[in-house]
Amino acid sequence: MASEKQISANRANALKGRGPRSVGGKARASKNATRHGLAAIIWKQASAVSSIEQLTQLFRADGYSEQNARLAAVVEYQTKSIRSVRSRIGVQIFEAADGRGPVETLAENLRRLQSIDRYEKRMASLKKRVFQEMQREI
Amino acid sequence: MKLLGPPALWRGESRNQYDAILLGMAISVGARDIIDWVSVNDLTYHVWDGRRLQTIKAALILAKQIEVIEGLLKSTYDQAGPERDAIYYISGVKNDARRWATDSEFGSEIDDRLAARGHDSASILARAYSLCATELQALDKAIADRELRRMASLREICRRDEFLARRLEQTSQEIIDGEFSEAGA
Numbered sequence: 248m249a250s251e252k253q254i255s256a257n258r259a260n261a262l263k264g265r266g267p268r269s270v271g272g273k274a275r276a277s278k279n280a281t282r283h284g285l286a287a288i289i290w291k292q293a294s295a296v297s298s299i300e301q302l303t304q305l306f307r308a309d310g311y312s313e314q315n316a317r318l319a320a321v322v323e324y325q326t327k328s329i330r331s332v333r334s335r336i337g338v339q340i341f342e343a344a345d346g347r348g349p350v351e352t353l354a355e356n357l358r359r360l361q362s363i364d365r366y367e368k369r370m371a372s373l374k375k376r377v378f379q380e381m382q383r384e385i
Numbered sequence: 386m387k388l389l390g391p392p393a394l395w396r397g398e399s400r401n402q403y404d405a406i407l408l409g410m411a412i413s414v415g416a417r418d419i420i421d422w423v424s425v426n427d428l429t430y431h432v433w434d435g436r437r438l439q440t441i442k443a444a445l446i447l448a449k450q451i452e453v454i455e456g457l458l459k460s461t462y463d464q465a466g467p468e469r470d471a472i473y474y475i476s477g478v479k480n481d482a483r484r485w486a487t488d489s490e491f492g493s494e495i496d497d498r499l500a501a502r503g504h505d506s507a508s509i510l511a512r513a514y515s516l517c518a519t520e521l522q523a524l525d526k527a528i529a530d531r532e533l534r535r536m537a538s539l540r541e542i543c544r545r546d547e548f549l550a551r552r553l554e555q556t557s558q559e560i561i562d563g564e565f566s567e568a569g570a
Binding site for chain 2: 298305306308309319323326327330331333334337338340341344345346353354357358360361364367371374375378381382
């Protein structure tokens with residue numbers, strides 16, 4: 248067990264910490280709290296913006312309004328993101344269940360799968376509403 | 386179909402197989418526009434993911450059965466069977482338990498050996514289930530959730546068809562009304 252002197256020295260040293268200083272370190276640390284990225288602001292990602300733009304054009308091509316087409320594109324993009332995360336977790340669950348991966352991760356990954364369920368529910372509900380709105384406009 | 390983008394597949398899963406299901410469903414419901422295609426893609430995904438979850442469940446139960454069989458082979462002895470050396474109980478049982486899962490003939494032999502020691506296949510399965518009860522419960526919930534999503538997608542497609550049917554009915558009624566009013570005038 249650490250002595251009082253050691254504890255106070257550790258605390259003093261901890262106070263000297265200034266966090267990451269390099270650009271790379273700051274970029275990495277900025278993602279420390281990221282679990283799956285599904286709650287992230289998608290407009291900050293260039294690839295998301297371009298995918299959403301393409302999907303918007305698809306909906307627009309079928310005669311839907313710009314506003315609804317864009318909303319539907321965002322929902323579809325988010326749905327795909329959720330499925331990608333589900334897929335990544337699914338592979339880990341399968342490998343753990345199959346004995347190829349660490350068994351300890353099985354319960355944890357099943358919990359993760361359940362925890363992203365709310366994102367999927369939200370998107371499904373939003374998609375339903377947007378599509379109903381779109382059907383009314385045609 | 387390509388415009389919908391690549392589906393989120395696992396390593397080793399076939400894109401062609403996924404696309405074949407998607408195309409089959411799209412043709413069966415007569416997908417016309419992007420909304421139909423997205424809805425059918427959702428349905429395909431739910432079917433696909435449900436199948437994955439069932440595969441995981443089967444793999445988990447099998448892995449636990451192997452674990453149980455390995456344990457039983459290690460801890461019990463054949464009364465009238467051949468003498469086995471210590472090496473067998475260290476590494477041989479592991480191989481035998483794994484072979485039980487892949488070689489049906491050998492599997493039957495192991496089943497008979499274990500049955501003779503009082504452990505029939507039903508009790509082995511029950512032990513395997515009890516080893517992963519929590520995980521199975523979570524998987525069953527995930528499977529049930531996926532089924533609910535699939536049903537919701539189906540309802541959406543049906544609702545869309547009903548909507549179209551109503552529009553068709555309304556339009557035809559308008560035409561009939563228009564004809565009568567023209568005839569009356």
